[in-house]
Amino acid sequence: MSARGAASPKPAALTRRQRSVLAAVQELGFVTIDGLAREFEVSSQTIRRDIIKLQQANYLHRFHGGAGLTDGTFRPGYAQKLTTAPAGKERIGRAVAEMIPDGASVYLDVGTTVEAVARALLSKMTLRIITCSVSVAMIFCSHGKFDVFVTGGSVRGANGSLVGGVTTESLKMFRVDYAVIGFGGFDDDGAPMDFDLEKIAVRQVALAHSRHGIAVADASKFGKAGVARVAPLSAFHALVTDNEPPKPLRRLFDTAGVRCVVA
Structure with missing residues (x-):
């Protein structure tokens, strides 16, 4: 049974439009039914049905005339993330640094946990x-120690994430030793999940062009899911977190041969 309950639809059951509605809520915090109806050129009733389905799956909260974020399901805004488990993220960062030797080539994803790394x-x-995060690049540029390559692409969100075809094509030029990947939750089989399909596409290319995939997530991601899968567990060599995962999730890691590092 899904951790979200038997009545919750699987992420794969969502239509393209419903995924786009989720992305809009994630980006803006609140959307109106009339605005979505105009954007997707459908009736308000059609959008209302989409929102009802997404609320039933606990992906968002329906308000009069629109929909907004719901606590515990969608990832919080960047400013809120900066205050979530900062000590745990710093421990994760140190643990990942211990796994990466001097002289290695490293792809760094976006997000506050990756910034701690x-x-x-x-x-x-x-x-x-190599990174698709303006925020990550600035951490290194302010010290001037390493060679840093920043992918091109369109800027998405307050954390300076770069996405799009330019980003993915840039990454295909590289073959890195380690790819450090963030995410927002887990699927029923333990596979990392997230919400933004364009960011997921970038992560998938980065993993495909790396020798070792390292997933990073603080314990707040346990028990949460996303809209789509980043990659199967088999794509990762290790998962680094700040607290012991629930036993069912830990068993999934062990079965998949993924090393679980609790910082």
């Missing part, structure tokens, strides 16, 4: 950094 990597002597 970036700060911890400043202790290294030499690294080659």
Whole structure:
């Protein structure tokens, strides 16, 4: 049974439009039914049915005339993330830094947990950094220690995430030793999940062009799900977190041969 309950639809059951509605709520915090109806060129009743379905799946909360974020399901805004488990994220960052040797090439994803990894990597002597995060790049640029390559692409969100075809094509030029990937929750089989399909596409390319995939997530992600899968567990060599996962989730990691590091 799904952790969201038997009545909740699987993410794969959502239509393209419903996924786009989720992305809009995630980006804006609140959307109106009339505005969505105009954007997707459908009736208000059609959008209302979409929102009702998404609310039943606990992806968002329906309000009069629109929909907004619901606590515990959607990822919080970037400013809120900065205050979520900061000590745990710093421990995760140090643990990942211990796994990466001097001289390695490293892809760093977006997000506050990955930013903690970036700060911890400043202790290294030499690294080659590839990132799609403006925020991550600035951490390194302010110290001038490493070679840093920032992908092109369209800027998405307050954390300076770069997405789109330019981003994915840029990543295909590289073959990195380690890819450090953030995410927002877990599927029933333990696979990492997230909400933004464009960011997921970037992560998938990065994993495909890396020798070792390292997933990073603080304990607030346990028991949560996303809209779509980032990759199967088999795509990762390790998951680094700040607290012991629930036993069912830990068993999934063990079965998949994924090393679980509790920082």
